[in-house]
Amino acid sequence: MSKSDIDSALQRWQESGLISAELVERLQAEHDSSQQARRRRFLQYAVSGTAGIILVIAAVTFFAWNWPDLGPGVRTGVIAGAGVGTLLLGMRLENARRFVPVTYALQTSGLILLLAAFMYSTEAWGNTTAGGIAVGLLALATPAATIPVFVRRNAVMPAVSAALAYVFLAAFLFRAFDLDADIVIWILDGALVATLAVLGFLLHPGRAESVPRGALYAFAVSLYAGYPMVGMTAVGPLELDDNAILALDVWLLVVTALALWGIHRAPAALRSARYVHHIAASVLLAIPLGFGTTLGVYELPPLGAAAVIAAAGAAGLWYGLARDARVLVLCSCATILSAAWYLGVDEGERLGTVLALAFTAILFFWVSTRLGRTRES
Template structure:
């Protein structure tokens, strides 16, 4: 409910442009309110929640964009660059806070804030490369790099983070990143490289195989399911492209066999637990 309230406030500030133009007295007042809103809400939430401060900080980037748009003459591209700098600075601060509080006792909100900041990074990377730099297909490589960085940090959280910073939902987060790689990887192969389906099998399917082996070894069931899809989808693409209808049928049969085997592995994991 609080998150919905934040979204409504942001919508109201954006909609206020219909009543007061940018850089007018009314527009500037609205901009100042937009800047103050996440500061006040974050300070208040820190006393009672470990999650809502992270939401307010992430939403703070959008409120900051409204403030800059309503009170300054900065262009849209310049505002995006400012948001990039703020995000990088915020991530650096969160990392420092986490390193100084490895048990997560003094600042229980910091880990959630860091995770949401990394997630928000995808939006800003996309805005920067596609809208500000106008990179078209090559911009996908920047998103690939950010996804790889995020997955690396998540793996660190699963296996190497101090016990106080480990969370049971890291495995689910890793599976979501694997799912994101399916779509992003296929787009990169098709749009950026213009490569054949075999390249998709190597990049996306190969990552799926590695992730499946890793998930099987460490009992990460959500990742195992996502990794299965990462292998299946590019194989389907390859089979249909190279074999037409017969290839599609063969891919479906092969997928069914694979899923039966993967299901057996999941049952073994359940029994082991």
């Protein structure tokens, strides 16, 4: 609203006797002060943004000029310094409570840069050397130092740091002990199980009311971290080869079952309809896992593989319509569409495929009518 609109509205309210002349003057003065502060803030952003761009240009020029001449240790320090600076910048901006998602991205980028520095440090110091052990200890200390700080600030970054903590732990094990990859995987599996057990204890029904959201987020992120963990364990130490995807299928069922439990059976303090987003993610993950299982492990024909994927999408669609969960309905439709698309591309000249695609189209039309009825009611 422009200043003239505000002045005319205040004048109209004063003439109607709704507010006094004194209040009009106070409101106009407050609005003028707010506008001046907003203009100053805009100028600050403009000047600081320009300074930041100039700094980036200067840094790029410096690295393009000197990077080949820098030693591996100096390069490691530069990457680590950039990570620390990015992390602190994100935390500083978060304190201002503006552009909060951007601050989370900055902090996450800072942690990733630190991780990259620890891994790149192998160019300067080999594993199990004094330098390598020192870097490994720094990698181990990073999540231990950041998670307590993040817990006191917000509920998102503890979960992000918990997810990256497994990679930091792997960096520590490689740099400090130079362990075999299979041993590292088993240790990471143990850390994951221990983390889930501790978080599960904190989320126990008797303690749930005092648990911050960060614990829930960390538990959810750890569950999703289980996908690469399970995959690496199945391919590496267990040597399941092509059957490794079956382990991922089992983990998918575990995550989905926990989400359903959280929606329907969890204690009141933990129960939430928002867990439907995890079911939506499971429906989407069913696309690659379903195709990999049906075609790679069981060697089903294309029609059978598409039917399995479509069944997963149909189950999600039925549940999403019953719960009026838009995100689940959209993900389920995408799953069904992927099955129909695969079938159409692979079996494009057969009548059965045409009928299957026609049935899919009819299904989507029916879904649209159901959605329309839901909104009208």
